[in-house]
Amino acid sequence: MQTPKIQRVIAIMWPSFLMAGAATILFFTAFDPQALLMDTRFADLSRLGAYTIGFFLFWALTAASCLLTCYFQRPCAFRGEPEKQA
Amino acid sequence: MTNKTSKSSKGQKPAGATEMAFYAKHEKIYPRKVTGIFAFWRASGVFVLLGLYYAVPWLSWDGRQAVLLDLPARKFYIFGLTLWPQDFFYVTALMIIAALSLFFFTAVAGRLWCGYACPQTVWTEAFLWIERQIEGDRLKQMKRDQAPWTLNKLLVKGSKHAVWIVFALYTGFTFVGYFTPIKGLWEKLLVWDMGGWEAFWIFFYSFATWGNAGFMREQVCIYMCPYARFQSAMFDKDTLIISYDEKRGEPRGSRKKNTDPKEKGLGDCIDCTMCVQVCPTGIDIRNGLQYQCIACAACVDVCDQVMDKMGYPKGLVRYTTEHALQGGKTHILRPRLFVYAGLLLTVMGILVYSMATRIPLELDVIRDRIALYQENDQGLIENVYLLKVMNLDTHERKYELSVSGIPDLQLDTGGKSIVVQPGEVIELPVRLAADPTDLKKRSTEVEFHLQAVGSDKLKVNETARFLGPVSR
Numbered sequence: 146m147q148t149p150k151i152q153r154v155i156a157i158m159w160p161s162f163l164m165a166g167a168a169t170i171l172f173f174t175a176f177d178p179q180a181l182l183m184d185t186r187f188a189d190l191s192r193l194g195a196y197t198i199g200f201f202l203f204w205a206l207t208a209a210s211c212l213l214t215c216y217f218q219r220p221c222a223f224r225g226e227p228e229k230q231a
Numbered sequence: 232m233t234n235k236t237s238k239s240s241k242g243q244k245p246a247g248a249t250e251m252a253f254y255a256k257h258e259k260i261y262p263r264k265v266t267g268i269f270a271f272w273r274a275s276g277v278f279v280l281l282g283l284y285y286a287v288p289w290l291s292w293d294g295r296q297a298v299l300l301d302l303p304a305r306k307f308y309i310f311g312l313t314l315w316p317q318d319f320f321y322v323t324a325l326m327i328i329a330a331l332s333l334f335f336f337t338a339v340a341g342r343l344w345c346g347y348a349c350p351q352t353v354w355t356e357a358f359l360w361i362e363r364q365i366e367g368d369r370l371k372q373m374k375r376d377q378a379p380w381t382l383n384k385l386l387v388k389g390s391k392h393a394v395w396i397v398f399a400l401y402t403g404f405t406f407v408g409y410f411t412p413i414k415g416l417w418e419k420l421l422v423w424d425m426g427g428w429e430a431f432w433i434f435f436y437s438f439a440t441w442g443n444a445g446f447m448r449e450q451v452c453i454y455m456c457p458y459a460r461f462q463s464a465m466f467d468k469d470t471l472i473i474s475y476d477e478k479r480g481e482p483r484g485s486r487k488k489n490t491d492p493k494e495k496g497l498g499d500c501i502d503c504t505m506c507v508q509v510c511p512t513g514i515d516i517r518n519g520l521q522y523q524c525i526a527c528a529a530c531v532d533v534c535d536q537v538m539d540k541m542g543y544p545k546g547l548v549r550y551t552t553e554h555a556l557q558g559g560k561t562h563i564l565r566p567r568l569f570v571y572a573g574l575l576l577t578v579m580g581i582l583v584y585s586m587a588t589r590i591p592l593e594l595d596v597i598r599d600r601i602a603l604y605q606e607n608d609q610g611l612i613e614n615v616y617l618l619k620v621m622n623l624d625t626h627e628r629k630y631e632l633s634v635s636g637i638p639d640l641q642l643d644t645g646g647k648s649i650v651v652q653p654g655e656v657i658e659l660p661v662r663l664a665a666d667p668t669d670l671k672k673r674s675t676e677v678e679f680h681l682q683a684v685g686s687d688k689l690k691v692n693e694t695a696r697f698l699g700p701v702s703r
């Protein structure tokens with residue numbers, strides 16, 4: 146049975162959002178972005194900016210993972226069965 | 232939802248039925264306004280919780296913002312308490328306490344959280360109220376949405392969104408005000424001179440508020456909320472649920488007032504569908520307990536009023552338990568509750584104990600990495616360290632430093648006294664010198680003792696290694 150489209154979009158964007166939030170909190174609790182970026186060309190980036198960019202990078206990563214999960218969840222043909230057109 | 236889908240797919244080709252479910256279009260739910268005791272409690276919840284949300288960042292404590300999770304400065308102020316990244320443990324403990332409380336209250340009273348306290352419910356209620364003030368109640372809204380676009384419709388819809396957006400923007404502003412000082416933020420907002428990141432998060436949170444409370448509404452509970460999916464695991468037959476009394480209500484059917492339902496072979500449900508019309512998630516409580524039910528009790532309020540009008544006893548739809556519905560007795564005290572309560576009290580105890588014994592002082596010792604050791608002009612072996620002293624207390628402190636681990640170990644701090652402002656970290660290069668004859672090993676453990684002047688409890692010890700040649 147197929148799930149509604151909204152549910153599939155949410156299944157990708159929402160758990161990844163939550164996990165990106167958790168990852169951001171954990172990561173930036175352990176590492177101060179200003180110390181990390183001190184010797185790079187992003188040295189002028191404010192902490193708030195670093196948190197924000199960090200969060201969206203984490204979100205992109207976790208969303209990609211959710212996307213793959215959703216993709217592999219699609220039913221696949223059994224052996225010997227011709228491929229169905231969706 | 233499923234009912235509506237199957238209804239709307241009628242008249243389609245049979246094969247199209249599954250496709251209709253596949254592309255199930257969301258149908259807007261227009262919850263009817265409801266009054267009554269539970270509506271009163273829900274409105275109170277909205278006032279108290281939103282009131283707290285909007286007021287708390289403006290409170291002051293000791294000349295600073297009372298509750299400020301100062302992300303740019305990496306410290307959290309919660310009234311008299313200052314927390315640092317090192318205190319992450321406390322935040323974790325608080326989260327665990329919040330989760331266990333949710334489990335506990337769910338086991339006792341079902342989805343109290345969903346119906347009265349969840350931000351999604353609270354903001355949706357506020358948005359619904361604004362919508363009703365501008366668009367009118369359910370029927371007017373439905374009629375307007377079906378009517379073609381006119382200037383009037385544009386004005387009504389436009390003003391609703393204008394109010395929603397202003398409300399959402401202020402919500403977003405307040406949200407950011409928890410993380411960066413709100414008074415400064417407000418002044419910068421007035422002259423439109425916020426930092427780009429602050430502005431971004433104000434808009435991001437506003438957009439989320441507007442979208443979630445204005446459009447997504449019950450879909451958040453149905454598709455997005457993890458709690459809604461697993462809350463039934465905390466349920467048992469003694470958990471408070473909202474239920475329709477099927478034995479009493481069925482067979483349902485309309486009838487004239489003052490007719491005896493027994494004569495017509497009818498139950499108490501007059502099938503007025505008011506319970507469906509008030510439901511914010513668009514379900515029919517008469518179909519039994521459904522995970523879409525957020526236990527807001529709107530159907531209880533409205534059905535009680537209908538029962539009153541009909542002259543029937545209240546409570547056809549009511550707060551009850553599965554045991555009570557089956558004619559049994561509800562057991563309030565049961566093992567499940569003791570387990571949740573026990574876990575909750577344990578974690579709370581650990582948190583309180585560790586907060587009470589927390590030493591607001593931190594000492595880090597970093598060995599100089601360039602020279603392992605050197606010999607000074609008196610023939611002593613010297614090691615150089617960099618000490619980081621962090622005062623996590625609320626006022627200025629003076630500290631005394633001492634060392635132990637090697638006999639006659641000499642400490643040289645450069646003659647400076649160690650004074651640290653609250654919330655500050657100072658770096659202090661120190662030199663230790665020991666007689667080579669006292670060194671038994673290539674690496675000896677030494678211990679730094681940092682003691683606050685005027686407070687016996689405020690002390691920390693930190694070990695380090697002292698390197699030197701082995702004397703024979």
